[in-house]
Amino acid sequence: MSGSQAHLPRLLALVPYLLARPGAHVAEVAEVFGVSEKRLRADLDLLWVCGLPGHGPGDLIDLELSGDTVTLFEPAGVTRPLRLTVDEALALVVALRALAETPGLDERDAVDRVLAKVERVAGAAARSADRVEVALADEAAVLPVVQDALDRGRLLHLSYHVAARDETTERDVDPMRLLLVEGRSYLEAWCRRAEGVRLFRLDRVEGAQVLEAPAAPPAAAEQRDLSEGLFQPSPEHTLVTLALRPGAHWVADYHPCETVEQGEDGELVVGLRTPATEWVRRLALRLGAQGRVLAPATLATQVRDDARAALSAYGP
Amino acid sequence: MAAKKTERLLNLVICLLATRRYLSVQEIREAVPGYTEDGPTEEAFRRMFERDKAELRELGIPLETGSLTAAFDDEPGYRIARRDYELPELVLEPDEAAALGLAARLWQSAPLAGATGSALLKIRAAGVDAPEASGALEPRVGASEPAFEPCLQAVRDRQVVRFGYRAMGRTAPEDREVEPWGVVSWRGRWYLVGHDRVRGQERVFRLSRVVGTVAAVGEPGAVVVPDGVDLRALVARTAADAPVTTARVRLRAGAGWALRREATATTPDGEGWDVVEVGYSDPERFADRVTGYGADALVLSPQDARDAVVRRLRALVDA
Numbered sequence: 001m002s003g004s005q006a007h008l009p010r011l012l013a014l015v016p017y018l019l020a021r022p023g024a025h026v027a028e029v030a031e032v033f034g035v036s037e038k039r040l041r042a043d044l045d046l047l048w049v050c051g052l053p054g055h056g057p058g059d060l061i062d063l064e065l066s067g068d069t070v071t072l073f074e075p076a077g078v079t080r081p082l083r084l085t086v087d088e089a090l091a092l093v094v095a096l097r098a099l100a101e102t103p104g105l106d107e108r109d110a111v112d113r114v115l116a117k118v119e120r121v122a123g124a125a126a127r128s129a130d131r132v133e134v135a136l137a138d139e140a141a142v143l144p145v146v147q148d149a150l151d152r153g154r155l156l157h158l159s160y161h162v163a164a165r166d167e168t169t170e171r172d173v174d175p176m177r178l179l180l181v182e183g184r185s186y187l188e189a190w191c192r193r194a195e196g197v198r199l200f201r202l203d204r205v206e207g208a209q210v211l212e213a214p215a216a217p218p219a220a221a222e223q224r225d226l227s228e229g230l231f232q233p234s235p236e237h238t239l240v241t242l243a244l245r246p247g248a249h250w251v252a253d254y255h256p257c258e259t260v261e262q263g264e265d266g267e268l269v270v271g272l273r274t275p276a277t278e279w280v281r282r283l284a285l286r287l288g289a290q291g292r293v294l295a296p297a298t299l300a301t302q303v304r305d306d307a308r309a310a311l312s313a314y315g316p
Numbered sequence: 317m318a319a320k321k322t323e324r325l326l327n328l329v330i331c332l333l334a335t336r337r338y339l340s341v342q343e344i345r346e347a348v349p350g351y352t353e354d355g356p357t358e359e360a361f362r363r364m365f366e367r368d369k370a371e372l373r374e375l376g377i378p379l380e381t382g383s384l385t386a387a388f389d390d391e392p393g394y395r396i397a398r399r400d401y402e403l404p405e406l407v408l409e410p411d412e413a414a415a416l417g418l419a420a421r422l423w424q425s426a427p428l429a430g431a432t433g434s435a436l437l438k439i440r441a442a443g444v445d446a447p448e449a450s451g452a453l454e455p456r457v458g459a460s461e462p463a464f465e466p467c468l469q470a471v472r473d474r475q476v477v478r479f480g481y482r483a484m485g486r487t488a489p490e491d492r493e494v495e496p497w498g499v500v501s502w503r504g505r506w507y508l509v510g511h512d513r514v515r516g517q518e519r520v521f522r523l524s525r526v527v528g529t530v531a532a533v534g535e536p537g538a539v540v541v542p543d544g545v546d547l548r549a550l551v552a553r554t555a556a557d558a559p560v561t562t563a564r565v566r567l568r569a570g571a572g573w574a575l576r577r578e579a580t581a582t583t584p585d586g587e588g589w590d591v592v593e594v595g596y597s598d599p600e601r602f603a604d605r606v607t608g609y610g611a612d613a614l615v616l617s618p619q620d621a622r623d624a625v626v627r628r629l630r631a632l633v634d635a
Contacts, residue, residue: 008322078333083404095419135500289632309610
């Protein structure tokens with residue numbers, strides 16, 4: 001959006017917002033509207049000179065700034081916010097519908113009620129929301145158990161499958177929060193075995209038991225910032241380089257890559273960082289002719305040895 | 317300059333909201349300060365007014381056009397009907413407002429995140445206070461595929477689209493022309509569902525496989541979505557592919573967890589091994605799942621799945 005295209009909607013919302021909240025704090029209003037306090041004060045100065053035709057003293061928007069608070073007395077007819085646009089109605093209605101069918105959500109009832117209200121006020125604008133759907137996740141059988149541990153603040157025992165090593169592990173974890181990211185449910189918890197914050201995919205939890213002991217994540221356990229995605233590579237991790245033929249280009253979509261370059265013959269050369277290379281070994285096996293490990297060399301050798309061992313079982 | 321324009325537009329909205337009858341262009345010119353200051357020529361004023369009208373409509377402001385007098389079919393007049401402009405009354409209970417806050421955090425990326433933000437702002441402007449959601453469950457949905465935004469727009473505007481699409485296992489992208497019916501996020505990936513005009517069939521496209529730009533073709537409103545289309549079911553069928561054949565796989569004890577979980581039968585087979593039966597539809601996709609287990613898994617039957625695994629392994633050994 002260009003400056004004025006974002007600016008006018010802000011002002012049209014600001015007038016009824018202030019009208020509904022006499023004595024609002026300028027700093028809080030600025031935060032709600034996502035602008036600096038300076039910017040907000042400039043907006044208020046602008047409102048001040050706008051108003052009904054004639055633009056006499058009684059026609060203009062009237063407000064009073066006193067110290068840190070602002071009170072709007074005269075809205076010049078802008079008493080209500082503008083209706084939702086089609087895009088706004090769509091984004092909100094689809095998000096609420098997705099929430100409404102999220103398994104294990106405590107707020108389900110409230111979501112249903114607010115959805116009905118939003119659909120009503122959006123009116124015709126909500127129509128195209130029927131053509132956008134979000135299926136968040138399948139019902140995970142262990143979800144109620146995990147939810148229970150979180151609600152009651154208890155330690156949780158997990159039998160958890162580590163796909164990279166194809167191995168099931170037993171561990172006690174201090175649950176922190178449940179997340180639904182990119183279509184999968186995860187438990188974020190302090191793992192007492194790994195002594196670190198871990199994300200556990202619920203569809204890989206084989207069994208979960210709520211224990212009597214209270215959950216007590218250490219003060220050092222911090223929630224991950226997920227704004228950059230689930231997996232955050234670190235420069236200390238091993239750098240793996242793969243050459244991907246077209247049948248394996250999906251790998252570049254699927255895994256966060258540090259570098260993606262066009263190689264020869266339609267190959268993509270990707271570099272990715274990983275703390276453990278076991279899953280890359282499995283990936284390289286399944287890719288067969290479609291992929292090659294370029295580095296590290298030891299990994300390339302391992303893949304070839306694995307393939308040779310597996311192939312021998314199929315006979316000559 | 318930008319502030320001046322915003323000021324003019326705001327005055328225009330206030331003026332048109334306040335009038336019950338349609339105002340002529342000249343009346344508007346006299347009533348709105350921005351059109352008289354600096355004394356623009358008639359032509360410059362007309363151009364300015366045309367741009368302003370377009371801008372208001374783009375923001376969803378319902379600018380109404382009507383005849384000034386019943387007798388003459390002369391120049392149209394303008395007004396904004398209050399009932400079309402104003403967000404209807406909305407009162408939310410505290411738990412409903414919290415649920416709204418949770419929904420507002422669902423979208424991780426543009427354009428939906430931005431649209432939710434501005435929707436929420438309007439709702440707050442209506443007097444609703446949206447507290448921080450307190451729920452432990454936090455659903456997030458991203459849309460990083462570059463094709464997402466144009467496809468969403470095409471679905472919204474019911475407009476045909478044309479794009480390059482790299483089908484599974486193909487090297488070169490192929491051109492597709494699609495009447496879009498809807499977009500679906502399924503297990504974290506976005507899909508476009510529609511009628512493929514070249515193939516004359518309904519098709520599901522994964523947006524991450526769209527190559528290059530998505531071009532809108534023809535007029536908005538041209539696409540007719542057939543009644544009773546179940547978008548999600550169409551995507552689920554494409555994404556999940558229901559099993560049609562059963563494979564027998566010899567697995568080392570403790571290995572092949574994902575296969576064991578789906579197995580319809582598991583029988584011990586000598587010291588430290590089991591034979592599991594697992595359904596599949598496509599031998600290649602099935603081989604993708606088995607080959608990663610290396611020497612811990614051996615496909616006994618059928619032959620096509622066995623061949624697909626052997627082909628992958630041989631390629632690696634011969635490389």
